[in-house]
Amino acid sequence: MKIGFITPEYPHPKVKHAAGLGTSIKNLAVALEQQGHDVYVFVYAQEKAETFVEDGISFHLIPDLSYKVAKWYQYRKYIQHTVQAIVTKEQIEILEVPDWTGISAFMKFSVPVVMRFHGSDTYFCHIEGRQQKFKNKLFESLAVKSAQAYIAPTQYAGDVSSQLFQIKNKEVRTIHYGLALEQFVNDTPEVYETGLVLYIGTIIRKKGVLELPEIFKRVQQQHPTARLVLVGSDAPDLQTRQASTWELLSSQLTSELKANVSYLGKVPYQKVQELIQKAHVCVFPTYAETLGMVTIESMAMQKPVVNSNIGWAQELMEDGKSGYLVHPSNHTTYADRIINLLNNKELCREIGAEALRFVSTKFDIKKQVAKNIQFYEEQIGTRA
Template structure:
């Protein structure tokens, strides 16, 4: 097959954007190429227009265009024209739900939408009021698809419900990892009492709950340290330009001395930080899956994770990690403290986490689930 992807991000040196969605696409795309499939990636919102091939993948960078009026419509039509002009021999196109990028498009290709996390979904989860135009764009976009893919049952079923789509068109296929790239030969070696959180500093990631947790934790275990990795962001609730500044205001004086913010670091360096951690903590309030959770599990790290909806696909509480509601601060403190005090438990949960990723999140297995769906759609 020749499979194409439309995306605003992809983790490549010649592309300016990369995040969790881009990483999940990259993992799938590389696995497809290994299985002798042809792949094209259309990256919209790029700084320049360019076509190049790398690793058997053809990349089309579609430069962002500015319009005096109606940019939301005319740029989508520009993307549509570009894809249709380059659609020769492409069998199927996959696009994200986020922002409803395929709204107003009349594509010559069968379209599959993957629920990476729409504004509609996140506004519902976070109980935020959604702008009507955002809901309209996303509603128009998803209704053009022939099938839908979700990384977890919760994200899929909730998205289908919100968009009033027939559930029989939904297929749940987890994000996958190239597990050969996630090796930790010495899981027993780490910095004791080091807590790690990875992700954009944004309210929905539970960063304020984690500060509150650490304020209590450092009182119980003064050797505790906390490291944040990820880009800073605007806080939509307060209008602040920096969530990190707001987080600092929530820290006790004692906690502040033991908290480090590394900012956004190169992807290849993140693994080293994961390996150094005693515990990885992700008290997220809104995700579709949470790539950093399964990446940490693949590296045999003990994880204390959120327990909301989507997380039920990732962890069995007490078996391969711990799960609590982000607002249950005392439960987070208790689980982290238990792991600090019981190194055997830390290693045991890490080993079980690796087993879970090998069973459920191995991209070499997951790629066939995607191919099966693509073939069924392209044959219609």
């Protein structure tokens, strides 16, 4: 098959932005190429137009453009024309688009379009109880309606998205994100920096980071030398309208806590694995997610994880066996789970081993790529 992906991000030095969405696409694109399929990645909103082939994958960077009026429409049509020209030239058979911002609204292609529910603004506003802008809901609704088929990384994300967009008479297929497990090997899980509690992700309210000061305060009462390290891009806080969520978080830290809390900002993707390797415990107290790539990456590296217990998270691990699931607002219980792990090296080893087993069963890219291939073939067959 010849498969194209339209995306706003991808982990590559030439691409402006990369996060969980881009990582999941890369894992799948690489696995598809290794299976003998031709893969084309179209990354929009880039600094300049560029085309190149790397590791068998064809990349087409689509520049961001300015328009005097109606950029929301004209830029989408520009992306459409750019992609369709390559679809025609290369005889691409199917395209995959993300749900975020409804980028594929107003676009029409000559091949089937599959939408993957990585997490729309509609979804996140619903989960967080936020008011959504009308235009965002409109664009995403139009994009959803124009897709032929749908995939979600968790059953929860698929069910909620299906309800929000009133998808009827069409299945939302659950296909988990996949990991290339050979890239997340930790041969010495018993070696780590004692007391290092690690958070990786965007510094934003919906990720639960503003719960960390209260949680870590309780941890420090039992472990005065414990350290909390946060990694990820800072973001504005929509609720308070402050420009920096990190500054908001930092303002909640006592002077004693500040001495043991570090924010490293955004780090290169390769550096993330090094930090996970060093961590004693990884924490992800998020309120809004569809799956959470860095959670399963940490589990693959045999790290004990204390995660949110909301919806999608219950599909990532078995509570008390391959990790811990706790509501982010339950500061005492969340801290207790971290403290239990800091106190018990054998418990860390057991949970880490079970985490790897769980991820190997549920998220191995070699298993997930086969499910994606089957789904793509079904859509191409239906269209034919």
